[in-house]
Amino acid sequence: GAGVSQSPSNKVTEKGKDVELRCDPISGHTALYWYRQSLGQGLEFLIYFQGNSAPDKSGLPSDRFSAERTGGSVSTLTIQRTQQEDSAVYLCASIRAGARTDTQYFGPGTRLTVL
Amino acid sequence: DAKTTQPPSMDCAEGRAANLPCNHSTISGNEYVYWYRQIHSQGPQYIIHGLKNNETNEMASLIITEDRKSSTLILPHATLRDTAVYYCIVRVGSGGSNYKLTFGKGTLLTVNP
Numbered sequence: 001g002a003g004v005s006q007s008p009s010n011k012v013t014e015k016g017k018d019v020e021l022r023c024d025p026i027s028g029h030t031a032l033y034w035y036r037q038s039l040g041q042g043l044e045f046l047i048y049f050q051g052n053s054a055p056d057k058s059g060l061p062s063d064r065f066s067a068e069r070t071g072g073s074v075s076t077l078t079i080q081r082t083q084q085e086d087s088a089v090y091l092c093a094s095i096r097a098g099a100r101t102d103t104q105y106f107g108p109g110t111r112l113t114v115l
Numbered sequence: 116d117a118k119t120t121q122p123p124s125m126d127c128a129e130g131r132a133a134n135l136p137c138n139h140s141t142i143s144g145n146e147y148v149y150w151y152r153q154i155h156s157q158g159p160q161y162i163i164h165g166l167k168n169n170e171t172n173e174m175a176s177l178i179i180t181e182d183r184k185s186s187t188l189i190l191p192h193a194t195l196r197d198t199a200v201y202y203c204i205v206r207v208g209s210g211g212s213n214y215k216l217t218f219g220k221g222t223l224l225t226v227n228p
Contacts, residue, residue, distance in 0.1 A: 004158075035216070043159070045215035059215070091158050093216070103149070104216055106158030 002026065004094050004107035012113045013082055021077040021110045025094030032095070033104060034067055034077050036088040043091070049075065082114045119203045124223040127197075133190040135222050137203030140184040146205045148179060150188045151218070154199040159218070162188065162201075193226045200224075 005024045013019050025032050034046040045059035049069040060066070064082075069075040079086055089111050093104040120138040127133040139148065149164040163170055163177045165186070170177045176189040190197055202221040206214060 033216070042218045043216055045217075048215070093158075103161040103164065104159075104214075105161060109158045 004092055004105055006090075006092050006107035006110050008110055009108065010111045010113075012115065014115050015084060016081055018078065018080045019082055019112065021079075021090050021112070023075045023077070023092030023094075023107060025073065025075070025092070026096070026105055027073075029094035029096050029105070030072065032069060032075050033093045034075070035091045035093065037091060037109070038088045044088075046077070046090075079112075082112075084114045087112055087114045119205055119219060121201070121203050121219065121222045123220060124225070126225050126227055127190075127193045129195060129226050129228050130192055133193040133197065133224055133226070135188040135190075135201050135203075135224060136185065137188070138185045139203070139205045142183050142205050143207075145207050147207070148177065148183075148186045149204040149206065150175070150177065151202045151204065151216075152199040153202070153218075153221075154196070159202070159216075190224075193224075195226050195228060198224060198226045 004026055007022045011019055030051045032049045035043045036046060037043055047060055047067045048056040064080045067075060067077045077090060089109040091106055091109045093106045095104055118141060147164050147166050150162040151159045152162055153159045163172055163175050165177045165179055167179055167183055177186060179186045200221040200223050202218045
């Protein structure tokens with residue numbers, strides 16, 4: 001079946017510009033995460049959506065970062081006034097809720113480069 | 116979540132079994148062992164998880180010792196495409212809860228032709 005998809009796969013932008021990253025989770029998955037991974041580093045949690053509950057935004061590094069999830073499916077991560085330190089791979093993962101244990105299925109990521 | 120220890124790197128010949136160890140001596144009774152991997156330039160990929168019984172799926176087998184203080188991920192017939200960093204994670208499993216996945220350094224498995 002179809003996995004998690006993300007777009008664009010690569011994004012190069014200039015410092016100060018806004019960017020939008022999109023995540024299409026696996027159909028029927030009710031939970032969704034955004035992470036980012038800098039070169040050679042581990043995963044950094046950004047935000048978590050679960051059904052209709054208020055999202056957990058505790059990982060967003062600054063108020064330039066925001067995310068929404070429309071209709072409980074597609075999610076968009078927006079970074080305003082991008083900085084060079086925002087350069088990273090942004091990963092989205094979805095989870096089939098209600099399972100005995102949860103496992104996170106990741107998309108291929110969006111590689112963001114801020115010049 | 117309990118801490119895990121993995122060797123930084125391992126090599127395996129193509130077609131042979133790859134056995135990746137993980138120590139988790141402080142694991143609690145309700146914590147599961149999860150394995151993920153990350154192939155270069157790709158997102159992480161869930162492989163398998165288990166509580167105390169050995170588990171097998173289409174990707175791998177997971178052998179957990181009786182005292183649950185260590186486990187081994189087995190790729191029965193490694194291919195070049197299995198070259199990746201493999202992460203062993205221990206956590207309480209509960210569907211739908213907010214779990215912020217974090218990886219340690221993992222084991223870089225290199226499958227050689």
